[in-house]
Amino acid sequence: MRASYLVAVSATAILLSACTTVRGPAQSPQEAAAPAPAQPGAAAEQDASAALHALFKASDEDNLRRNPLNALFRGDMRYADQLGDSITDAYFDAERAAGDKDLAALGRIDRAALSETDQLAYDVFKWQTELALRSLSPEILPLNVVRPIDHFTGFHTFYPDLASGQGAAPFKTVKDYDDNIKRHHRYAWLIDQAIVRFRQGMESGVVQPKLVVRNVIDQLDLQLKQGVEGSTFYAPLKTFPADIPAADQARLRTQTAAVIRDEIRPAYQRLRDFLAREYLPAARAGDGLIHMKGGAKLYSYLIEQNTTLPLTAEDVHQLGLSEVARIHREMETVKAQVGFKGTLQEFFEYLRTNAKFRPASKEALRDEYYAIGKRVDARVGEIFSTLPKTKLEIRPVPDYREKNDAGGSYMQGAPDGSRPGVFYYNTYDLPSRSTWGQETLYLHEGAPGHHFQISLAQENEALPNFMRFGGNTAYVEGWALYAETLWDELGMETDPYQRFGGLNDEMLRAMRLVVDSGIHAKGWTRDQAIKYMLNNSSMGRTDATSEVERYIAMPGQALAYKIGQLKILELRAKAEQALGAKFDLKAFHAQVLMTGSLPMNILEQKIDRWIASQRN
Structure with missing residues (x-):
């Protein structure tokens, strides 16, 4: 949800070259006026690529007509007087027909004849379309459309x-x-x-x-x-x-x-x-889907939709418990570092209630976010080879939605930079807000988290639109949570309390695995889930309550953060081990970000190919 699109061989160059005519050396003025015959393999690739990108373009245009707000958010004003439908049977029938049509057209394209980058686009398009059609199936749609x-x-x-x-x-x-x-x-x-x-x-x-x-x-x-x-x-x-x-x-x-x-x-x-x-x-x-007719079937689908991986609720729950235990051990280290003598739970309460960790005012909260942004800007070029052109603004959450909103959020900017991206911070119930969590929140919602990932994808006009503007939660939020782990490279969290803030936010994402699956697959109550979060972190009750009520409203969405982050960290560790001194963090970040939001298995295949190319 959080960079660069430039690597040794850029995706932009590959995508553009796929549509470029292949010419041989001219032997005469007449021969120079016309292209030389292409090699059979090159011609097949060119034809397949042209068909693929024609499909992408036609599908995207049809989507914008059916979903005019998608165009408006891109800055495309052709349908700006329309809000669309999004709720009637006719709308869902049209979406289903479009998905079937797109898959049929994709099936007529020879994937083996495509370039590596076009194969990547082919795979993402197929995965996204098939997943969307599953959401429109008779098994899933009736469980969502009536809510x-x-x-x-x-x-x-x-x-x-x-x-x-x-x-x-x-x-x-x-x-x-x-x-x-x-x-x-x-x-x-x-x-x-x-x-x-x-x-x-x-x-x-x-x-x-x-x-x-x-x-x-x-x-x-x-x-x-x-x-x-x-x-x-x-x-x-x-x-x-x-x-x-x-x-x-x-x-x-x-x-x-x-x-x-x-x-x-x-x-x-x-x-x-x-x-x-x-x-x-x-x-x-009952709060969880386990209490709803068809809820178990829906939750199983939502786990895969949000994580892009075939995990069960029990897989998720056990992974969460394991991560909670690991992060607790790191929190104990910080507790010892600051000389706190009580238990970890007592340390949580100290951080939760001590006045020195509360913002002095809304203005003080704002000014510190401004200062954090400047510090990140000064260092971020050291680990990213390309920065977004779209500006990032820092604003408070509007008062009409602040009560139920998260502590921070991000709204994407316009692809042409005419509208900035916005990092929103929440000032509701100011005494419940903690200053030790500010750096991590900015890294996630602002730079180099959501703002980098979303802006750089939108700004890359060489990508097909569904990759520039589409995405999946595991990648988007996994990247933003991975961005939090870059605190060391960016010179953040030098204060041990800010380091604890980073661990506390990571704990939040680990607890989400436990609590979301607990609510929707194991029958946990709202109060049981809130108590678990308060016992295992220094979150304030206001934030814990808002988080739990979010999981109740949006089953499965909160699973994506931790699972996406763990996959990106796993791929980075794999690349570091395989490449040794050849490993370049800027290049790795470019590989992760340069082709937009990818399902986790497709991202892994891409990084594996990159590792092999760097070795050779």
């Missing part, structure tokens, strides 16, 4: 950001504002369609846990309390670009206020009342 909203992934959580003037949607021209109004109409419709899906779930017996429903109700209440002109949706109307005429400004204020007042707020109220009066009594009491 369209939760407090972490519902469109009521991201759409206000999109429309706030601080998100992906631009507000530079009159058309931008008009497009926003058109999206608002569709948004109100989507809210009502969510009620339809929830009702279907009540009939089928597939429902959200009560905890999730209560959290969504709280979020809707917060947005309803904003009113019209205090609404996040109204924010872009408070400051217009200077070149928008006054008459247009007046019209846009009137029309935007009307759609907020007459459509969005009533839709919110309908959803809120439905959830509170009808759905909450029918929601399940």
